[in-house]
Amino acid sequence: MPKAIERVALQAQALALRTALALPSPVRRAIAGPPIRIDGGELALDAQLLLKLQHLSGHRNLSAPTVELARAAMLQSTHLLPKAPVSGVSVGERRVPGATGELAARLYRPLQLTEPGELLVFYHGGGFVIGDLESHDDMCRFLAKHAGIRVLSVEYRLAPESRFPAAFDDALAAYRYAVDNAAALGSSPEAIAVGGDSAGGNLAAVVAYHAARSGLPKPSLQLLLYPAVDATKRRRSRELFGEGFLLTDRDMDWFMDHYAPDVGERGDDRLSVLLAEDLTGLSPAYVVTAGFDPLRDEGRAYAERLAEDGVPVIERCFDDLIHGFASLRRAGGRFGEAMFEIAGTLRAALALRVDQQR
Template identity: 70%
Template structure:
């Protein structure tokens, strides 16, 4: 019965977004303008519908309830898989056990290609391979590359630095097994969204300071960069824009409950003393996102350290927009732009 209900809700959601613009504006309400930005109608309508459904934030009384909430949202938002993409589940052996992973490639891609090792978002507490399956399929197809999505261990069952340890192990696995994965050691990039963006750039930083082969590119989508400081965007957008101030506290409390240890640069990459030598990066932020300012400050730190970086603010969007690209055109437009940046960044890699 719950499955039928979800199908009905998903159809209703798409029906509302298919209404004429005046009708969608009527449902969404008056335009929201804040900090010199106007929220996209698609984003405002999605937020309004979430409010009406009673799901206004990502956290919950327990981690499992929050995880189920994300699983349910995924089922509502992504109803049809990207065509022309082959996906294969696999496991990655590590010192702490096997990690679930999923390798994607465009069906027509039979030769070697760059590989993006992707870490999903979810505050290190929620999210999994399925929550970002649509995103990874989209990136693989439209960037014309392979994508290896990694299911790292989640907090609070496994606290910091477990997720990072797993991410490093997965990146090392990709480097050591490049040929079997359809790529080469000098064609591997890292990427992720939110907490996954944090893990991706932490992996890149570790690789440049160790014997590991450096990633050729970083794709950082509204990344978490500092667990120690409340910035202006967190005050401005901490309520009513999907990711809330309370969510952020809930996530970090589960991942690293010891406040004095949150300045560890493996977690708060913005606080690393030296960021020089990191791979070129594309840092996407959303205008109505509590994480906006720390992501943009991290991009500036990279630039100041001599790292080639493009910092792109999607000023009319909210945190999590890449997961809603099937629902409304504005989200997909933004994801297409991100794909373009990924293609461009990979085309500049060393031969």
């Protein structure tokens, strides 16, 4: 399809989506269909409508026949949501050292934040195969502004060009860089948190684990948004929500086959941190899951393991939402509400850490 026609089609899809999201609730319900109830939860109308429109547009999977097509589709999806820019945030392009070379990064700072403070090293989601700084730009801006912190978003190497453990190696190198250059980033070594969504949540969790075991300063907090933490086991939520709720069973296999094609490596604690023998002494964690997410049960299991091993944990399941909801903030409604709660909890957790140190 010529690029001009592609642009017109994309603009038409974006207009249809924005129009549908702005309709009165009864009309949106009529389009979305009867409420979906599974495992004691009811899917939010906003999420159900978005999924219905996605189905009608023909975009049903995060995976694709080729990696290039999947990456292009994710980039396109960022232009479909309503424009709701986050103002009051300064953004600076950076280059930070990875395990084998420089990585692109962005440093976000609320304009009113001029004194040194908390820094969140953020790793984007995308199954270790798709996603980049641009796909998670809105999320990082939002967290920076509404949590009142600096955010350093890091673009680690992707599979299949760079397979396991390349993403982990880059993530740990970026965290080490932040610790070593904390003052230049507007922070201090003891005030650096790690966070991410999905695959990025995995990287944040494994960085926190290996930092604690390698003698690096521990992160001040782990922000884990619907993290993937065990690549070896199919849990009940994957059976319940593996089709029709954005992230599919097929997608999960596709991502993992690209990132860690050697099944024997998937139990490695640089990937499946839930299987680590001892989680004692790790950084406090804020673990967020979604009720209609194939990853729900492993996120919950990780929060339980952390608590059992004495790690302070805030666990929050948004029972009516789907995987990836943090990237859907601009759709408004329930997605926006959830992100405001996450940012508020993150702000409070980091403020509590500061108070305890005084």
